[in-house]
Every structure is written in C-alpha cells, then in structure tokens.
Amino acid sequence: MDEYGERLTKVAYNYLKDWSLAEDVVQDVFITCYKQYGKLDEVTYFKSWIYRITINKCKDTLKSSYMKKVIFDSNLFRFFIAKEPTPEMTLIHQSDEELLSISVLSLTVKFREVIILYYYEELSIEEISSILALNKNTIKTRLSRGRARLKELIERSEQEDGGKANKFT
Template sequence: MKVPEKSVRDTTFEELAMPLFDQLYNFARWLTQDTAEAEDLTQETYAKALRGFSSFQMGTNFRAWMYRILRNTFLTSRTGLKNTVAIDEDTDEALLPVENTTPESSLIQQASREMVQQALTDLPVHFREILLLCEVEEMSYQEIAETLGIPMGTVMSRLYRARKALRDLLRKKNEGVRHGV
C-alpha cells in the first residue's frame, strides 16, 4: 500500500486511513484480548497517526506505518507492558532445522477454526502478531520488518518459530481432544 508521491496533495488522511479500519481493529483486538481496550487502542492509533501524518513520508508504506503506530501504542500500554516478555531473539536458531519432517496435514485439517483461534490466543504476543501480519494481513516480509522494526532475517526466523509454536499448541490440543483431556 504504497502511496504514490504525485497524489500527495490530493490525499487526505481520512482517505488513506479509513479503509484500514476493520483490519486495524481486528489486529488491536487480537493484541489486547479485550474489546474495550481494542477500541481505545484503535482510537488512539488514529489520533496519533493523524497528529503525525505530516511526518509520514508519502511514497513509503502507509499500512506498515499505521500498524507500527498501533503496535507501539499497544506495547507502551499497561496490557502491552504486561505481555511483553524479553524475546530471546532468533538469530542463533536461524531458520533451520525442520526437525519433525512428518507432514501434519491431518493435524491441521482436524484443527477446527475455534481451535486455531484458541491456539493463537495462547501464543506469546510476539508470535501472535507476526502470524497475523503475515497470514491475515498478507504483508510481505519487508512490510513486516517495517511494521515491527526488525531486520528481514529476524522476520523469517521469528515467523518460523511462531509457526512451530502454533503447530505444537495445535498438536497438544489435538491430543487433548483425542484423549478426552
């Protein structure tokens, strides 16, 4: 969602920002896990973005800019601070190795929508957010890097770990269901 520079003078903040409303709220709700907080977070994001709109550089990624504001606002909120754990950053772990090479199609197929939602909720917030940005928002690695303010390599490794953690959670839930736990 790059904003072409030539349209600079014809673009209002409203025209750029309102189309993102639904997805920003969804993201806010996933982060906060609370309706009222999500509403406040969304509103504050829009207020901050409006104030900072003059400093937004046309020609750069507006969507990533909005998500970054939302996420930074969340991280400095009470819930955000509570949820933030020191991320043992991924560099050493790299992308490798795919230890469990057994295809898990069946596992994923058996996982209901609710189960995946629950698993996402249970994930640490830094895994949850990167999965949402990648799968729901369909952001490129570059956009994710901009949004989260991390290098591309970290995007890839964190995404890898997030998916692995999600699989693990789903497997546990699946086993729980199977064994009636």
C-alpha cells in the same frame, strides 16, 4: 479510517484480547495520525507507519498498570467458572477455526504478531520487517518458530480432546 479501521482493530485485538480496548487503541491511533497530519510527507510507507503506531500503542497498553490490574483481577474469575462447559461452548471449542484462533492467541507476542501480520493481514516479509523494525531473517525465523509452536499447541489440544483429526496439522 474506512480503509484501515477494521484491520487495525483486529491487530489490536490480537495483542490485547479485548475488543473494546482494541477499539479504544485504534481510535487513539487515528487521533495520533490526525495530529501528525502535517508530517505525512516524511512518511515513506503509510501502511507500515500506521501499523507500527498501532502495535506500539498496544504494547504501551499492555505495560500500563491499569492493564496489569485488569489481567490480575480477571484471573480470579477462573475459580468461579463451572468445571463443565455448556453445550454451546462445547460446539464452539470443537470448531477447527476456534482451535486455531485460540492457539494463535496463546502464542507469545513475538510469534503471535508475526503470524497475524503474515497470515491474517497478508503482509509480506519486507512489510513486516519495516513495521516491526526487525531484520527480514529475524521475521522468517519467528514465522518458522511460530508455526512450529502453533503446530505443537494444536496437536496437544487434539490429544486432550481424544485425538480427533484436525486439518491444520
């Protein structure tokens, strides 16, 4: 738990976009690992195995009717948010790191998961291939297309903000 807890929570957050829900999923992952303790001899790569469990639990959570209801209900709140951001929010949105994080989170799951695992978790193509049970070339293609999509999102955001320069493009 000490070794993987924080990293798995970050991966789960990138899927679920809710920190407390991500913590719940990771707690459930560790319970699953505890229940499967007797079968650990059959696991070839523990790191890939635990990441795969986390990703599957995140996808299950996203598919659940509870999650669909929460997402639907949260969309209603956007009509009640003020049109002008607060000064604090303006500063946050001007940050390059914030722009990159928002852009990564706005990618579709198939691109977001590969980008996060490769850049944030610093996993190799082979490890990602094992975790996601996909061909290495598929991982490389998704990584390439994800980068291109990320570049488009950042450039579009810059144009909307008045065309200021950004170090990520």
